[in-house]
Amino acid sequence: MPKGSDGTPGATANSTRSSASTASRTGIPTGAGTYLARGRKYYIGNANEAGLVSTFGKIAGTDEYVFFVVDPRHAKYECVKNVCNSQNFVAEFALHDYPITDADILSRGTAAWDASLNTINFCKYNLGWASIGICTHAFYEAIDHASNRRLFGSCVTDFPHIRQLFVDAYARLVSMKLFALRAADYMRAASAEDRRYLLYNPMVKMKVTTQGEAVIDHLWDVIAAKGFEKDMFFEMAARDIRALPKLEGTVHVNMALIIKFMGNYFFNPGRFPAVGRRDEPVNDDFLFDQGPTKGLGKIRFHDYRSTYAGIDLPNANVFKRQIRYLKALLAVARPSKAQTEDIDFLLNLGELFTLVVYGQLIIENAAIYAIDDDLLDQIFDVIVRDFSRYALQLYGKPETTRRQQLLLRRMIKRPRADDARFNRVWERCITPLRGAYAMNEEPAAARDGAVADVA
Numbered sequence: 001m002p003k004g005s006d007g008t009p010g011a012t013a014n015s016t017r018s019s020a021s022t023a024s025r026t027g028i029p030t031g032a033g034t035y036l037a038r039g040r041k042y043y044i045g046n047a048n049e050a051g052l053v054s055t056f057g058k059i060a061g062t063d064e065y066v067f068f069v070v071d072p073r074h075a076k077y078e079c080v081k082n083v084c085n086s087q088n089f090v091a092e093f094a095l096h097d098y099p100i101t102d103a104d105i106l107s108r109g110t111a112a113w114d115a116s117l118n119t120i121n122f123c124k125y126n127l128g129w130a131s132i133g134i135c136t137h138a139f140y141e142a143i144d145h146a147s148n149r150r151l152f153g154s155c156v157t158d159f160p161h162i163r164q165l166f167v168d169a170y171a172r173l174v175s176m177k178l179f180a181l182r183a184a185d186y187m188r189a190a191s192a193e194d195r196r197y198l199l200y201n202p203m204v205k206m207k208v209t210t211q212g213e214a215v216i217d218h219l220w221d222v223i224a225a226k227g228f229e230k231d232m233f234f235e236m237a238a239r240d241i242r243a244l245p246k247l248e249g250t251v252h253v254n255m256a257l258i259i260k261f262m263g264n265y266f267f268n269p270g271r272f273p274a275v276g277r278r279d280e281p282v283n284d285d286f287l288f289d290q291g292p293t294k295g296l297g298k299i300r301f302h303d304y305r306s307t308y309a310g311i312d313l314p315n316a317n318v319f320k321r322q323i324r325y326l327k328a329l330l331a332v333a334r335p336s337k338a339q340t341e342d343i344d345f346l347l348n349l350g351e352l353f354t355l356v357v358y359g360q361l362i363i364e365n366a367a368i369y370a371i372d373d374d375l376l377d378q379i380f381d382v383i384v385r386d387f388s389r390y391a392l393q394l395y396g397k398p399e400t401t402r403r404q405q406l407l408l409r410r411m412i413k414r415p416r417a418d419d420a421r422f423n424r425v426w427e428r429c430i431t432p433l434r435g436a437y438a439m440n441e442e443p444a445a446a447r448d449g450a451v452a453d454v455a
Contacts, residue, residue, distance in 0.1 A: 028060045028097075035059075037070065037098040040080070047072060047091035048079045054106060055095075056116045065112040068105045070098055110292070118290040121201050124248045125187065128180045128204035131212030131244045135173050138237040140437040142166075142219040145226055147434045162222055166430055167422060169218035171379045174371070175362055176208045176215075182365040188278040190286050195299050196272075199261045199357065206254040207354050209244040216241045233439050252343055255350040260296045262353050266327050270300030277368050304360045311363050313373055314416035315380035319359060322387050325411045326352050333403040345397055351390040352411075359383055374424045381415040388412045 028036045039057065047053050052069045059066055070077055076098040084090045107115050143166065149156040156162055183200035190197045216238055220227050227234040245251050264270075308320050339345045359380065366376050391411035394400060400408070 033102040035100040037068070037095040037100050040092065040094045042092045043083060044091050044093060046089060047093050048082070048089045053093070054119070056112065059108075064109055065116070066105060067107045067112040067115050068100055070095060070100075070104070074098060114291065114293050117293045118287075120248055121198070121290070122287075124201050124205035124254070125180075125183065127244045127247055128176070128183075128208035131209045131241060132173070132176050132180060134237045134241050135169075135176070135212050135215040137439070138216060138219055138234050139169060139173060140433060141233050141439070142169075142223050143430065143433050144435060144438060145223050156222070163422075163426055165218045165222050167378065167425055168382055169215045170425070170430055171375070171382045172211050172215050172218075174375065175358070175379050175382070176211050178362045178365040178369065178371070179358055180204050180208055181369075182361040185275050185278040187287060188284055189275045190290075192286070192291060194272055196301050198296060198299060199258060199265070199301070200361065202249075202254040202257050203354055203357060205248055206245065206251050206258065207358055209241075210251060212241050212244060231441075252347060255347050255354075256343070257296070258354060259346060259350050261299060261301070262330070262350075264297070264300050265304065265353070265357070266330060268300060269303035272302050304356060307360045307363050310367075311376075313377040313380065314418065315377045315384055316359075316363075318384050318413050318416060319380050319387065322384065322391075322411045322413055323356050325407050326356065329404060329407040333401060333407055335404075336401075339399055342399060345394070345399060348390050348394040348397070352387060352394070355383055355387050355390070372428075374421050375429060377418075377421060378425050384413055384415040388414075 028038060030036055037055070037057065041047070041055065044053065050072060053072060054067060054069050056065070056067055058064060072079060072093070076096050078094040078096060080092040080094055082089050083092050106112070143157075146156040146162060146166075151159075157166070179200075183197065183204050186194075186200050187197045219234070220238060223234065226232060227238055229235060248254075249257075304323075308316070308323070335345065335349065362379060363376075365371075388411065391408045395405050395408040395412075
């Protein structure tokens with residue numbers, strides 16, 4: 001790979017806009033370990049400038065998958081276009097009888113298929129941090145704007161509903177960070193015997209990114225029309241935050257994957273060594289050789305009850321009761337075959353399940369990062385409300401049975417209000433962020449369309 005360059009995976013086919021399940025690129029054998037690669041790939045980030053592009057396809061005339069690398073600077077490589085209306089380059093590219101040798105092939109057959117799907121495991125995780133970065137930047141911008149605005153003789157941030165929006169946004173954002181960081185610990189601790197990360201990774205993609213949408217919604221309700229202005233970061237944030245849940249498989253696709261883990265998670269826990277904070281500078285050998293992607297329903301998890309037992313906070317205790325009713329529903333009022341085939345029903349049930357996992361890893365990481373009890377209980381104030389909302393939605397489904405409705409009604413709980421706790425979170429966590437960060441202004445010459453010299 002050229003010095004100073006980076007690589008990118010090419011695993012999406014233009015014909016279906018799907019992921020690695022469609023291999024539209026063909027390798028044509030020409031003898032003596034050489035091939036000609038012919039075909040197109042679509043929606044490949046940085047494929048205009050990457051040092052190497054790892055590419056997924058099939059050997060012509062066979063069903064054999066192949067993963068190989070190509071150089072974007074080669075004459076037989078065509079960068080067709082940027083498919084996005086953005087300075088971020090997401091390429092469609094084409095290979096026109098690009099010469100490949102055995103030395104360019106990373107893997108073949110089942111190993112190539114597994115490598116392609118396991119590559120997507122990394123991509124799913126990265127989406128969560130994209131959402132976290134967008135929300136963090138937008139939060140600073142929103143609190144600065146609101147704290148410097150006055151309406152009816154009062155500062156905007158003195159209005160109770162504005163404080164509620166900021167506190168909810170902050171609690172969600174901290175939760176996103178705690179969960180994503182903890183998921184990384186399990187990724188780095190993974191092995192053939194411990195594949196718990198295969199639940200946590202798609203949750204970073206599915207849960208963290210959708211929470212990011214909620215954060216932006218809260219902040220946008222505060223800054224209103226200011227969020228449309230071209231000189232605001234928020235204008236980009238409000239647009240791009242919507243994309244992240246829709247990349248690397250839709251939320252529905254990832255939820256269908258996550259549901260496979262629910263039985264073992266609740267009813268068949270395993271025993272594992274404790275996993276601490278994993279940020280040491282070592283090579284993550286297993287993540288580059290994850291092996292077969294099958295057998296998800298056999299993966300076991302450490303007992304969530306021991307994690308929740310280690311915390312005694314008012315809203316966390318409310319959530320524990322909600323969890324017990326969810327487990328009871330799965331034990332005595334299990335979804336029927338018809339219900340499990342209804343994606344809408346399954347999506348709401350999956351949301352309830354993922355909140356349990358979400359809360360578990362948040363608790364684990366709150367201890368590692370010394371999150372104070374006020375903020376942690378405020379996080380569970382939000383989680384209790386979210387859980388109640390999904391329980392109500394599932395209750396209202398026409399196919400929900402009477403027994404399921406009874407248990408779902410018991411899941412609907414109010415969080416424990418505590419004005420003193422709320423005010424402490426506001427004063428300790430949010431007030432200090434006023435004026436703490438601002439984006440550099442664009443130079444006047446650049447705004448006018450001229451070339452500006454920027455030191």
